[in-house]
Amino acid sequence: MKGLKNPNKGYFAALAFDISKYKYIYLMLIPVLLYYIIFHYIPMGGAAVAFQNFKPAKGFFDSDWVGFKHFEDFLTGIYAPRVIINTVLLNFLNLIFGFPAPIILALMLNEVSHNSFKKFTQTISYMPHFISMVVVCGMVITFVKSDGMITQFLTFFGMEEVNLLSKKEYFRTIFVSTTIWKTLGWASIIYIATLSGIDPNLYEAATIDGAGRFKKIVHVTFPALVPIITIQLILRIGRMLTQGFEQVMLLYNPLIYDTADIISTYVYRRGLEDMDYSFASAVGIFNSVVNLTLLVSANWFSRKFIKESLW
């Protein structure tokens, strides 16, 4: 065995030995590592353009360094409050309304005793997940025009006959409703599957103890969901500031920037439309760092108080 002759002459010799011993594993990892280096780690380094006055003509290495200037400009500029508030608010509303919705749907379906009805409802509710965001947003835009189906329906309830996406006060409602419509059924699958795994003996025991249906929902069904809800919640908070970009990009328009413009759409416009690469990168880094902080805090909080965590 070669293993007995492990030369143990410092780290690199040991590494060379390791690579020859596991050569196929390292061979498999080549394309994988190349991908992560090129498409993840180089851009992380490239994010240093945020500290430069990057000029494509000069290139990365010859552009002037300006320190935190762009961060200061962003945070003291007039758009920072708007985009930060909108990002947090849209995601927060999504969390408040969008997060419990699939849990409630799962609990409701769990109380249905007609299997074919249950199956049918599930099948239909998953469907929107498979309709692309472009089409979903296209449908929303068409439906909320002044003569659109949704606007016309709402006029029965006293809504004015206008393009709802031209009024900034309606954007948040439209955004959250669209998200819920698209994700409700799909997001409920995980809860439904968890519920179907509950030991029937637990229900029998609860019945013997005299628990009615509501008591069983509160004391047996819901507690079974708590661990999975916690994990989903942490993941959700960890994606807080990166969610919703495509949806906002497709739905918004300059009339409603006041309520619709979020950090990532602002990055897109400043960076890729105005080609102000350095400034936009700075805003992007700000977004990534805040996002990571949120995730780490949520995970820490959960590990400490609920004993569930991602790592």
Place this chain on the structure above:
Amino acid sequence: MGLLHKKTLGEKVFDFCNYSLLILVTLICLYPMLYVLFSSISEPVQLMKFRGLLYKPLGFSLKGYEVLLYNPNIPIGYFNTIFYVVIGTALNLLVTMLGAYALSRSGYKLKKLFTIAIVFTMYFSGGMIPSFLLVRNIGLINTRWALIFPTLIGTWNMIVMRTVFAAVPKSLEESAKMDGANDFIVLFKIFVPVSKATIAVMLLFYAVGHWNSWFNAMIYLRDRQLWPLQLFMREIIIANTMIGNETGAVLGDAGEGFFYLEEVIKYATIIVSTVPILCIYPFIQKYFTKGVMLGSLKG
């Protein structure tokens, strides 16, 4: 629930409300799609004048679909999308499997470092602008590869697959290695066949991802000949620039008063682009639960 018992009044009320609400949810999920379908086969002029909810098509006309036949963008978009879905998904799966297998093996020195470096990218990224500059600098811009390489691996998928591979019984691998098989043979002859269901789920996730993607195409592809269907869709149903484009020119005199067709065209486009995915829907449905539960595995 097991024993037969008479339902109390409270339970009956509960059941009634529960079923009614669920029927309402189903209707809300289904109706917008039905509305689009009805509109797409309605008489264009009637549809334009109509306000409110549709319960059936207004008259019958395939005008919207006819006009689409003249739009060269639809076949171009379809062809490109199929290319991105097939080639993209195949490469996604191949590299994801290689990475998942390597990360599921133990013993080699750099495993921990690689795992941490890879997982870290799920939570932190350089952002949109540095990624764009990179793709431009390495010359992928305005090529098909710009939609394939930057999304080569879904890290979450690879980590999930690693967890599945790690659970394959050791004995299978050991006996193959006794027979002189190397890791590539073990992966493709043993691990892939025993993890078929997981791979099917990954295939579904990657393929749907390619089918739906539009943003990368928008920022990386200037050449319309390379555009995927979703980008043309965006132009037709969101940016609304179809009128006066190729189609109007092709129709010539028939394009006169073309604006009244605008709505049916939009609806027909939605149907044409969405039906294929909804057609395979019944066949993939059995994988949904499996797929979502895989996602909840902890690494």
